Amino acid sequence: MSECRICLNSSNDSALISPCMCSGSIKYVHSHCLQHWLKEKYPNRYKTMPIKTRGCNTGLKCELCKYEFQGKLRFLGISGILKKLKETQALIYIILNVPVVLYLIYKFNYLLRHLLNVSKSHINLIKLQSSGCKKIFMLTKFYIRFLLGLLPVAVFGASAPTIAYSTMVLAKNLISECQVFEIKSISGKMQNQLKAVN
Ligand SMILES: [Zn+2]
Numbered sequence: 001m002s003e004c005r006i007c008l009n010s011s012n013d014s015a016l017i018s019p020c021m022c023s024g025s026i027k028y029v030h031s032h033c034l035q036h037w038l039k040e041k042y043p044n045r046y047k048t049m050p051i052k053t054r055g056c057n058t059g060l061k062c063e064l065c066k067y068e069f070q071g072k073l074r075f076l077g078i079s080g081i082l083k084k085l086k087e088t089q090a091l092i093y094i095i096l097n098v099p100v101v102l103y104l105i106y107k108f109n110y111l112l113r114h115l116l117n118v119s120k121s122h123i124n125l126i127k128l129q130s131s132g133c134k135k136i137f138m139l140t141k142f143y144i145r146f147l148l149g150l151l152p153v154a155v156f157g158a159s160a161p162t163i164a165y166s167t168m169v170l171a172k173n174l175i176s177e178c179q180v181f182e183i184k185s186i187s188g189k190m191q192n193q194l195k196a197v198n
């Protein structure tokens with residue numbers, strides 16, 4: 001009876017695959033056990049793997065025989081995706097972040113326009129001043145006010161892209177969580193052929 005080389009369980013024989021050049025007692029593995037192992041071993045590779053990769057250059061290799069696993073990345077079914085969404089809070093954060101980012105952009109735009117309008121009228125007023133001393137005093141006052149007004153503009157301007165970026169990263173991670181790399185089983189005949197080539 002064949003058993004999985006990861007969980008050492010022989011139950012559910014139909015789920016066993018032989019995905020690499022390993023033979024003998026370590027030939028078989030459960031598809032889901034291997035997927036779990038690959039995710040642990042290659043967390044970054046798994047995330048950056050292009051969707052519907054044609055099964056070549058996956059970069060995911062068997063530790064023992066160094067054979068590069070073949071297969072393709074596919075999305076989980078609806079129930080699998082729902083289960084993932086339940087497990088992670090990511091979707092809630094993504095949904096909540098969208099209005100926050102929109103508000104920050106709106107506020108940044110509003111504050112910047114307001115600051116520019118106020119500055120324009122102040123400069124016009126200063127221009128009208130005939131006394132040089134008063135002009136310098138007003139200009140200094142204007143600069144201090146301008147810099148103080150610039151502070152919230154900078155805060156809103158900087159937080160919008162920061163939150164937008166982290167939301168995008170969160171969304172990207174969530175998408176990769178909802179995908180699974182389906183590894184192809186290779187037949188004994190193919191194993192022999194590959195062995196003959198190498
Ligand atoms: Zn297993």
Ligand SMILES: [Zn+2]
Nearest residue numbers: 020022062065
């Ligand atoms: Zn192997």
